Amino acid sequence: MPADPPIRRIAHLDMDAFFASVELLRYPQLRGLPIVIGGGRRKVDEIIREKYSDRPLSEIPVEAFPLLKDYVGRGVITTATYPARQFGVGSAMGMMKAAKLAPDALVLPVDFDEVRKYSRQFKSIIREIAPVVEDRGVDEVYIDFTEVPGGQREGGRVLARLIQKAIQQQTGLTCSIGVAPNKLIAKMASEFNKPNGISIVYQDDVRTRIWPLPVRKINGIGPKAEVKLHKLHLLTVGDIAAQEREWLVDNFGKSYGAWMHDAAWGRDDRPVVTESEPVSMSRETTFDRDLHAVRDRAELGAIFTDLCRQVAGDLQRKGYVGKTIGIKLRYDDFRIATRDQTIDHFTDDPKTIRQVAGQCLKRVQLERRLRLLGVRVGKLEKAGAAVETAANEAPAPDGADTAEARPGTLDLF
């Protein structure tokens, strides 16, 4: 008799307070303290390090680090350690607002190079143990446990523990893992026992462990869908599951409604995709103060050119070229505007990106002051695979996109 095929077991792994935990590796004296990461610049950090250049980083006194209550600026919190979260502060909260809740929390800036280094490292540790890994961004991955030796033991707990230990031993970082019959449930499960937790969910647990959760916990139900669900008096995943599929289709459209019904019942067949290619690369920056297209023209122009250079640098480093170039603005009233334009060849050239992005800028209103500016290159191909034309060739814009500057827009860039 052939053995039964193994049961599908998919893990979702998410690092704990990732950016903050990376900082704690070099400042272990701060462990256990409330810390928020944010503020953007590394200046503060450099001042401290210079002052204490006579000793290792781990011996800089805790008192030397800046406190959240002394922070002045418009930065937003990127993440917070778990002790800081007890005060109600967390990702995306303004730092000045957070200072009211946790005045004595320490503030550290993000070090992207360091974060990327650890991101690569923890992913490669996982791949050595379980090869089918889907990269989902800087601090999370899906892992297919199904065929991995030991992946079925205790529903995946044994393998999850092994991965957790290996990451902790080799990097000093902790993570949380959910193991479930599919990606959808695994993603929710990895949050159940954060930080440094493991949770195992079986298909039969959907009723008891998934249905009580608020609808937003389903990865794919965003703020807009949530508002609409609430209006229909559907608050939990179970509330959605209790609806007829046809009713959901009537209210949310054929594909989204049907997907929602499946999701609420914990059904999801998506495979773990090992090689995920990026669809776009972008860089954006929030200004220290709002800038005006005319009055701050020089400053804005320099930042814009810099962003284009950075995106071009990212493309070149990672070996991609792209065809669609776009911009994003956030006005002082927080409204967002985006424009993009597709050119007839693939590029990673900063000048070309600058030129096409400049064209896009002509198509937005520039009377209000700006808070944020971003540049994106999409429709990516691997550099070798794309048929390229000369790098310095002038981009030929799409017919539809050669709109004249409209009244009210400014020809600045």
Ligand code: DCP
């Ligand atoms: N991040 C960010 N901006 C946000 C949210 C997160 O830059 N609005 C960054 C900082 C986080 C990292 O991404 O450290 C991972 O995001 P998570 O949502 O996984 O948050 P953490 O890993 O910090 O905490 P948790 O333990 O809840 O996963």
Ligand code: MG
């Ligand atoms: Mg995380």
